[in-house]
Amino acid sequence: MTGQDFSKVQLNILRIGDSMKRILLPPSKIGIIGGGQLGRMFALEAKRMGYIVYVLDPKENSPAGQVSDEQIVSGFDDFGALLELARKTDVITYEFEHINAEHLTKLKNMGYKIYPSPETLIKIQNKYIQKKHLIKFNLPVPRFERIESYYDLVSKADDFKFPFMIKFAKGGYDGKGNIKIENHEDILNLKNLKFEEEIFMEEFVDFRNEISIIVCKNEQGEFKNYRAFENVHEDNILRITKCPARIGEEVEKKAVSIANKVVESFCDFGVFCVEMFVDKYDEILINEIAPRPHNSGHLTIEACFTSQFENHLRSITNLPLGSTELIKNAIMINILGDKKIDGKYTIENLGEILKMDGVFFHFYGKSFVDKKKKVGHITIIDDDETRLEAKKNYIINNLKIGEFYE
Amino acid sequence: MTGQDFSKVQLNILRIGDSMKRILLPPSKIGIIGGGQLGRMFALEAKRMGYIVYVLDPKENSPAGQVSDEQIVSGFDDFGALLELARKTDVITYEFEHINAEHLTKLKNMGYKIYPSPETLIKIQNKYIQKKHLIKFNLPVPRFERIESYYDLVSKADDFKFPFMIKFAKGGYDGKGNIKIENHEDILNLKNLKFEEEIFMEEFVDFRNEISIIVCKNEQGEFKNYRAFENVHEDNILRITKCPARIGEEVEKKAVSIANKVVESFCDFGVFCVEMFVDKYDEILINEIAPRPHNSGHLTIEACFTSQFENHLRSITNLPLGSTELIKNAIMINILGDKKIDGKYTIENLGEILKMDGVFFHFYGKSFVDKKKKVGHITIIDDDETRLEAKKNYIINNLKIGEFYE
Numbered sequence: 001m002t003g004q005d006f007s008k009v010q011l012n013i014l015r016i017g018d019s020m021k022r023i024l025l026p027p028s029k030i031g032i033i034g035g036g037q038l039g040r041m042f043a044l045e046a047k048r049m050g051y052i053v054y055v056l057d058p059k060e061n062s063p064a065g066q067v068s069d070e071q072i073v074s075g076f077d078d079f080g081a082l083l084e085l086a087r088k089t090d091v092i093t094y095e096f097e098h099i100n101a102e103h104l105t106k107l108k109n110m111g112y113k114i115y116p117s118p119e120t121l122i123k124i125q126n127k128y129i130q131k132k133h134l135i136k137f138n139l140p141v142p143r144f145e146r147i148e149s150y151y152d153l154v155s156k157a158d159d160f161k162f163p164f165m166i167k168f169a170k171g172g173y174d175g176k177g178n179i180k181i182e183n184h185e186d187i188l189n190l191k192n193l194k195f196e197e198e199i200f201m202e203e204f205v206d207f208r209n210e211i212s213i214i215v216c217k218n219e220q221g222e223f224k225n226y227r228a229f230e231n232v233h234e235d236n237i238l239r240i241t242k243c244p245a246r247i248g249e250e251v252e253k254k255a256v257s258i259a260n261k262v263v264e265s266f267c268d269f270g271v272f273c274v275e276m277f278v279d280k281y282d283e284i285l286i287n288e289i290a291p292r293p294h295n296s297g298h299l300t301i302e303a304c305f306t307s308q309f310e311n312h313l314r315s316i317t318n319l320p321l322g323s324t325e326l327i328k329n330a331i332m333i334n335i336l337g338d339k340k341i342d343g344k345y346t347i348e349n350l351g352e353i354l355k356m357d358g359v360f361f362h363f364y365g366k367s368f369v370d371k372k373k374k375v376g377h378i379t380i381i382d383d384d385e386t387r388l389e390a391k392k393n394y395i396i397n398n399l400k401i402g403e404f405y406e
Numbered sequence: 407m408t409g410q411d412f413s414k415v416q417l418n419i420l421r422i423g424d425s426m427k428r429i430l431l432p433p434s435k436i437g438i439i440g441g442g443q444l445g446r447m448f449a450l451e452a453k454r455m456g457y458i459v460y461v462l463d464p465k466e467n468s469p470a471g472q473v474s475d476e477q478i479v480s481g482f483d484d485f486g487a488l489l490e491l492a493r494k495t496d497v498i499t500y501e502f503e504h505i506n507a508e509h510l511t512k513l514k515n516m517g518y519k520i521y522p523s524p525e526t527l528i529k530i531q532n533k534y535i536q537k538k539h540l541i542k543f544n545l546p547v548p549r550f551e552r553i554e555s556y557y558d559l560v561s562k563a564d565d566f567k568f569p570f571m572i573k574f575a576k577g578g579y580d581g582k583g584n585i586k587i588e589n590h591e592d593i594l595n596l597k598n599l600k601f602e603e604e605i606f607m608e609e610f611v612d613f614r615n616e617i618s619i620i621v622c623k624n625e626q627g628e629f630k631n632y633r634a635f636e637n638v639h640e641d642n643i644l645r646i647t648k649c650p651a652r653i654g655e656e657v658e659k660k661a662v663s664i665a666n667k668v669v670e671s672f673c674d675f676g677v678f679c680v681e682m683f684v685d686k687y688d689e690i691l692i693n694e695i696a697p698r699p700h701n702s703g704h705l706t707i708e709a710c711f712t713s714q715f716e717n718h719l720r721s722i723t724n725l726p727l728g729s730t731e732l733i734k735n736a737i738m739i740n741i742l743g744d745k746k747i748d749g750k751y752t753i754e755n756l757g758e759i760l761k762m763d764g765v766f767f768h769f770y771g772k773s774f775v776d777k778k779k780k781v782g783h784i785t786i787i788d789d790d791e792t793r794l795e796a797k798k799n800y801i802i803n804n805l806k807i808g809e810f811y812e
Contacts, residue, residue, distance in 0.1 A: 025752040026769045027810065044450055047473050050769020050782060067453045067473050090812075305764050305787075319756065323763035327733065346431040350725065357729035358711050363432045363456020376456060381711075404433065406496075 024090050024317035026050035031089035033082070035062025035071060037364040037374060038095035038293055041301065043068045045309040051317075056085045063364045064095070079103050086112040091316050093270065095292055097125040098170070115316040116270040116291040123266065124291050128169035128198045134286055137265040139258060141286050142277075143203040150191055153201070157187055160201055166190065169198035178236065180204065205285055207277035211245050212296040213259035216271045216311040219318040224311065225259060226304060226324045228252045229296045231275070237372055240392070241296045241332040243303060251282050258284055266291075271312035273297060295334065299379045302360050303330035328358070328381040331392045335363075335378065338401045339371035347376070348402035356391050358382050369401065430496050430723035432456035437495035439488070441468025441477060443770040443780060444501035444699055447707070449474045451715040457723075462491045469770045470501070485509050492518040497722050499676065501698055503531040504576070521722040522676040522697040529672065530697050534575035534604045540692055543671040545664060547692050548683075549609040556597050559607070563593055566607055572596065575604035584642065586610065611691055613683035617651050618702040619665035622677045622717040625724040630717065631665060632710060632730045634658045635702045637681070643778060646798070647702045647738040649709060657688050664690055672697075677718035679703060701740065705785045708766050709736035734764070734787040737798045741769075741784065744807045745777035753782070754808035762797050764788050775807065 024030075030046050032039045035057025043053045043064045053068040058075045065071030070088075074081030082103050086092055091113040092104075104118035123133045134141050144167075145160075147153045153166075168177035181187060193199070210233065215225045230245030231238055245252065259274040266272070273294030275287040297308035306314075306322025314321050335347070344367075353359060363376040378395055382388040436452050438445045441463025449459045449470045459474040464481045471477030476494075480487030488509050492498055497519040498510075510524035529539045540547050550573075551566075553559045563570075574583035587593060599605070616639065621631045636651030637644055651658065665680040672678070679700030681693040703714035712720075712728025720727050741753070750773075759765060769782040784801055788794040 023757045025754075025756055025810070027750070027752065027771065028812075040453075044454060044473075047446075047771070048450060048769075049767050050771050052771075061475075066475055067450075069467075069472055314760070320761045322760065322765075325763070344433070346433065348431075350431055351429045354720070354728065355726045357731070359728075361455050363454075365433065365453070365456050365458075404431070406434075 023319055027052050028091070028317065029054060029089040030313070030316075031056070031085040031092040032064060032068075032095060033076060033085070033092065033099055034095035035059065035064040036095055037063050037362075037366075038295075039064030040067055040364060041298070041307075041362070042093075042095065042293060042309045042312060045307060046313050049310070049313065051313070054085055054088050056081055061367070063366055066365050076100065077103070079106070082107060086110075086114075091115060093292070093312070093316050094121075097121060097291060099125075101125065113316075116266070116268045116272070120266045120268045120291055124289050126169045126198065127167060127288070128200050130289060131200075133265065134262065134289075137261065139262055139265070139286055140284060142205050144200050145202075146198065146200045147195075148199075149195055150193060153190065153193075154187060156201060157181075160203065163204045165202040165204055166193075167200055167202055169200065205277040205287075206279060208280045209245060209247055209278040210275065210287070211247065211255060211278060212241075212273050212275045212294060213255055214271060214273050214294060214297045214300070214308050214324075215259050215263040216308070216315050216321050216324075217263055217269050218315040218321055219269050220320070222321050223260060223263070224321045224324045225256050226297065226300060226308070227326050228255050229299070231296050235372065237334070237336065237374075238295045239334055239336075241299055243299060243326060243330050247278055248282070251278060251284070254282075255284055258286065262286065262289060269318075270315045271297075271308055295374070295377075296332075298362070298377050299330040299332040299381075300324075301362075302379045303328055303381050328383050329385065329388055330379055330381045331388055333378045333380075333392065333395055333399070334374055335376040335399060335401070337369035337371055337373040337375050341369050341401055341403060343368060344404040344406075345369045345375070345401050346404040348400040349398045352398060353378070353395055356380075356394065359391065359395070375401070429725055433458050434497070434723065435460060435495040436719070436722075437462070437491040437498040438470060438474075438501060439482060439491070439498065439505055440501035441465065441470040442501055443469050443768075443772075443782075444701075445470030446473055446770060447704070447713075447768075448499075448501065448699060448715045448718060451713060452719050455716070455719065457719070460491055460495050462487055467773070469772055472771050482506065483509070485512070488513060492516075492520075497521060499698070499718070499722050500527075503527060503697060505531075507531065519722075522672070522674045522678070526672045526674045526697050530695050532575045532604065533573060533694070534606050536695060537606075539671065540668065540695075543667065545668055545671070545692055546690060548611050550606050551608075552604065552606045553601075554605075555601055556599060559596065559599075560593060562607060563587075566609060569610045571608040571610055572599075573606055573608055575606065611683040611693075612685060614686045615651060615653055615684040616681065616693070617653060617661060617684060618647075618679050618681045618700060619661055620677060620679050620700060620703045620706070620714050620730075621665050621669040622714075622721050622727050622730075623669055623675050624721040624727055625675050626726070628727050629666060629669070630727045630730045631662050632703065632706060632714070633732050634661050635705070637702050641778065643740070643742065643780075644701045645740055645742075647705055649705060649732060649736050653684055654688070657684060657690070661690055664692065668692065668695060675724075676721045677703075677714055701780070701783075702738075704768070704783050705736040705738040705787075706730075707768075708785045709734055709787050734789050735791065735794055736785055736787045737794055739784045739786075739798065739801055739805070740780055741782040741805060741807070743775035743777055743779040743781050747775050747807055747809060749774060750810040750812070751775045751781070751807050752810040754806040755804045758804060759784070759801055762786075762800065765797065765801070781807070 040063040166179040228245040232240040273290040293308040301307040446469040572585040634651040638646040679696040699714040707713040
């Protein structure tokens with residue numbers, strides 16, 4: 001053994017001992033569970049920085065798979081496929097929460113790195129457990145109450161003022177599994193509701209603003225947050241995000257402090273999104289947590305020094321976090337699928353839209369369009385508030401999904 | 407045939423008639439000849455905008471191939487492979503100029519779209535023809551003279567003051583094929599020079615600044631230029647680019663006007679880079695033209711509203727060009743391979759470098775490092791000149807290519 005080889009061995013020993021804090025430099029291998037648009041934008045950043053990217057998704061040629069080194073085509077519940085992803089990569093992350101956490105726990109126990117951890121995922125993927133976790137840390141959430149039967153619902157309904165919400169703990173995202181109860185008739189309509197999974201009632205928050213704060217944390221314990229994003233939902237689906245949010249400086253400070261506490265409570269690493277309501281008294285209540293980059297953070301790609309995707313990558317590879325500073329005021333508009341178009345589609349007035357300066361177009365490469373499914377987004381950056389709003393309105397009025405002719 | 411089908415047929419007829427000016431909307435298919443870093447950065451932008459990307463390159467898993475939908479693995483001289491690329495895509499572009507232009511001409515004559523056109527490529531890929539073209543349009547170039555034998559060289563040398571340059575017309579890039587002649591001894595050393603390919607002498611320009619201006623033009627005739635970039639070469643390889651360049655406003659204006667005239671002279675579409683010398687009298691002489699995005703334009707990715715790659719995509723798909731405005735002052739540093747490292751490599755002090763704000767890291771995913779080959783680059787954006795320079799110096803002093811341990 002030559003002296004040089006010996007030093008290599010020593011280095012490797014040091015590395016194993018220090019492995020938790022070691023930086024995963026490129027070309028390390030990153031595994032992503034989920035091949036949708038979040039995975040795609042994350043993969044684009046990871047490829048830019050020279051990482052090797054593997055994606056696991058059941059749909060061949062998924063949005064993220066298209067820009068990755070390899071896609072493992074398999075269901076999310078397939079432990080063998082998850083193990084293959086773990087074996088092929090240095091760290092695993094995910095782009096959505098509805099993954100079999102038991103599988104991930106098993107992988108973690110085998111010594112594979114998964115960020116955020118399966119423990120955090122378990123606390124977040126069940127909305128009831130999530131809320132219980134948050135109140136344990138004295139974090140402000142809307143009042144909620146578990147209900148286990150229709151009788152339970154009827155008897156507890158008196159305690160809640162109308163309207164209130166019925167939520168399914170494993171309800172998925174984009175508002176699936178949320179029912180607004182306006183009156184006694186709405187309750188009556190639920191008499192056949194099955195209580196096989198956890199259901200809870202929640203106070204309806206008459207919010208003035210919906211905001212989200214994205215926080216990142218790496219293994220070194222470094223913490224960074226973006227400014228508050230203001231979100232507008234339509235039919236429970238995010239339509240528009242704006243930064244800065246139209247909330248006062250003090251409210252933003254308070255929201256940042258809450259978001260940081262939320263992320264601290266998980267003792268974990270990665271990017272987290274904390275969605276909150278601000279009511280007319282400037283009170284803040286936490287709506288939902290996502291242990292991953294979030295739709296409301298897409299504007300960070302162009303409007304901030306470091307995008308949420310790059311900071312997520314930096315978090316899980318233990319690189320220092322990048323500046324989250326806002327470079328220019330921004331608006332993000334989601335492009336949603338249209339049920340009228342069946343098959344290949346495009347954006348009909350893109351030529352007109354891209355005539356405006358500071359307009360960035362993202363299209364996710366999904367083969368078929370579904371009604372109300374996110375197919376792309378547009379970010380506008382402009383320091384002039386009037387121009388920013390004018391561009392937003394022009395795009396909303398002119399953006400049209402049309403058939404694609406080859 | 408239903409009414410709806412009929413209207414589709416009509417639309418298609420209109421489209422054929424108007425095909426030259428039609429916008430290629432996503433998910434149209436883009437073909438790139440060449441799978442290096444320029445192709446990679448172009449593909450990353452094209453994927454972001456939802457295009458389908460095919461790459462042709464002889465090396466499997468090329469930098470661009472890694473982020474594209476498909477790579478055709480084949481030599482650039484293989485007409486069958488070029489034809490396959492053309493058949494599979496809606497428009498073809500290239501990331502380097504040393505391609506068989508006859509093949510491209512044949513494809514163009516078969517009706518395939520290639521931008522910039524093979525005619526332009528022919529005028530540019532041979533540096534002697536390029537210079538003849540430029541003087542035809544009264545554009546300022548260093549004095550040059552074709553030499554056809556050693557005798558010719560000796561007799562014409564008297565006419566040129568020392569030092570002067572000997573250049574090979576098909577010399578490749580990064581200064582390959584350029585010889586600086588300082589004295590009679592240097593001439594004597596060339597007595598065995600083969601004159602099989604075109605060789606010419608060129609006046610040596612004692613420049614104060616080397617600059618480049620990137621110009622884009624689309625089929626609608628829309629023209630846009632970026633600000634002047636100032637370039638520092640080492641061993642004929644680009645090392646650093648800075649924007650704004652340290653030249654006066656009037657000089658920049660003159661340089662832009664020259665660059666625009668150069669691009670106009672080709673009557674073509676796409677992104678072009680015009681490299682120029684500025685001497686101590688503020689006189690400008692054109693050094694070289696590239697019919698493609700250029701290394702000196704990498705900083706446009708972060709420092710400008712629209713990157714050179716997106717504007718190249720917009721040009722060849724006939725979308726309107728995006729704003730070329732500079733958002734923040736910027737410096738780009740090329741990362742060059744190191745002969746000492748043989749095999750897998752990484753950037754050793756990346757963790758320290760990324761602690762600084764506004765620092766963007768690009769690593770091209772090349773499997774092996776060659777001496778002086780470009781393996782990545784770093785862009786710094788900062789409006790404060792002192793901080794910008796300090797960050798640049800820190801990076802230059804600390805950036806180190808090291809062995810990669812898996």
